[in-house]
Amino acid sequence: MKRFLIQLFIFTSPLIIIFGIPTYILWQSKENFYKIDKILTSKEKYLIGYAYHEKNYSFLKWTHLNSNENKSVWALGSSRVLQFRENMFDSSFYNAGYTISSITDFKPFIKSLPNSKRPKYIIIGLDQWMFNESYDTLNSIPSTESWQNSFTFSPKLFPTYKTVYSDLFAGKYNFNSLIQHSNSYNKIGLNAKMNNTGFRNDGSIFYGEQIMKLINKDTTANDFNYSNTFDRIKNGDRRFQYCTSVNKKAISELNELLEYCKEQKITVIAFLPPFADKVYNKMTESGKYVYLKEIYSRVKPYFDKYNYELYDFSKMSLCNSNDNETIDGFHGGELTYQKILISILDSGSILNQVTNVKRLKIDMENKKNNYIIYDN
Numbered sequence: 001m002k003r004f005l006i007q008l009f010i011f012t013s014p015l016i017i018i019f020g021i022p023t024y025i026l027w028q029s030k031e032n033f034y035k036i037d038k039i040l041t042s043k044e045k046y047l048i049g050y051a052y053h054e055k056n057y058s059f060l061k062w063t064h065l066n067s068n069e070n071k072s073v074w075a076l077g078s079s080r081v082l083q084f085r086e087n088m089f090d091s092s093f094y095n096a097g098y099t100i101s102s103i104t105d106f107k108p109f110i111k112s113l114p115n116s117k118r119p120k121y122i123i124i125g126l127d128q129w130m131f132n133e134s135y136d137t138l139n140s141i142p143s144t145e146s147w148q149n150s151f152t153f154s155p156k157l158f159p160t161y162k163t164v165y166s167d168l169f170a171g172k173y174n175f176n177s178l179i180q181h182s183n184s185y186n187k188i189g190l191n192a193k194m195n196n197t198g199f200r201n202d203g204s205i206f207y208g209e210q211i212m213k214l215i216n217k218d219t220t221a222n223d224f225n226y227s228n229t230f231d232r233i234k235n236g237d238r239r240f241q242y243c244t245s246v247n248k249k250a251i252s253e254l255n256e257l258l259e260y261c262k263e264q265k266i267t268v269i270a271f272l273p274p275f276a277d278k279v280y281n282k283m284t285e286s287g288k289y290v291y292l293k294e295i296y297s298r299v300k301p302y303f304d305k306y307n308y309e310l311y312d313f314s315k316m317s318l319c320n321s322n323d324n325e326t327i328d329g330f331h332g333g334e335l336t337y338q339k340i341l342i343s344i345l346d347s348g349s350i351l352n353q354v355t356n357v358k359r360l361k362i363d364m365e366n367k368k369n370n371y372i373i374y375d376n
Contacts, residue, residue, distance in 0.1 A: 029190045034153075036048065036060060045184065052187065057199065060100075064203065071119055073089055073094075074119040081095065087373075095102060095203030103253045104142070138253060156274065173190075175254040178344075222328055226328070233279070268309070271313050276326045277323050295314075303354050320342075345357040
């Protein structure tokens, strides 16, 4: 028996090592094998950033809204609403961004939560490509259970472990960084551990390492000088598919969303998020994105119909921001989104009931840098 056990150990030891290393990385980083339900309802400060399981964010946002007290104001949309922060509002706020990828997602997401958890105001980000049929044919509508069932506790063995080894050999991991050294907040996930990037308690995102690289003009920063975004424009792919006209089906879906919000007594304040000016100008000059300049005029009458607000901030300069305040080619920083909110408020928005534009302007004057205004 002893001899058998020794032989078994010798035989299995290579497998233990092969699977043990990525298992340790995923466990120690809390990328996997860690449930976030309890922390989402606690007062503990956290930064949640996954490298391989970004679908967990849908669960994170849905669970937070469903398990905590009702929030008066939501930001709802893709990653392009994530820079709105609770510090910008005097009423309760939560950023539910990164839950939406298509215009058909908005209504099911709102319906997935009980009436008691729905907001009085929703700030909606309408990504321009939501109206681009070449990118999104709108052939699928998610079920209302999609978000609450999106969490991955255990990794898919082969694809995840293969990627872990690939990243390990590429030098992306520092084993010392996997261990929690600070008690200021709980870092969950490899992106949070390695890049100081992830979601805060209010649902907003912190681009830690990316911001530091941009400040230092580090050429390894993501999309430095918009090289990646320009490549998308060149190839007409990855949300930058060429398009000449606004998708009529998308407008119909939008009308249904606005009608539903009216029935639910939810006030909608929507905006077209900004591209960097250099990116927007390159798109329009190419002549391959004619639909961009048609969106606002085609959509505005539907907002007027329901007495809702719509704002066009399709490039940074339209909200008094500039390309030196961008995270990448189509994401503005926190400073940009403060300027968006101020522009909306200065236009006489109903959001003046839930925040104070004078305070926001003072806060902006005391910004940390071109990307951050408030403490993390």
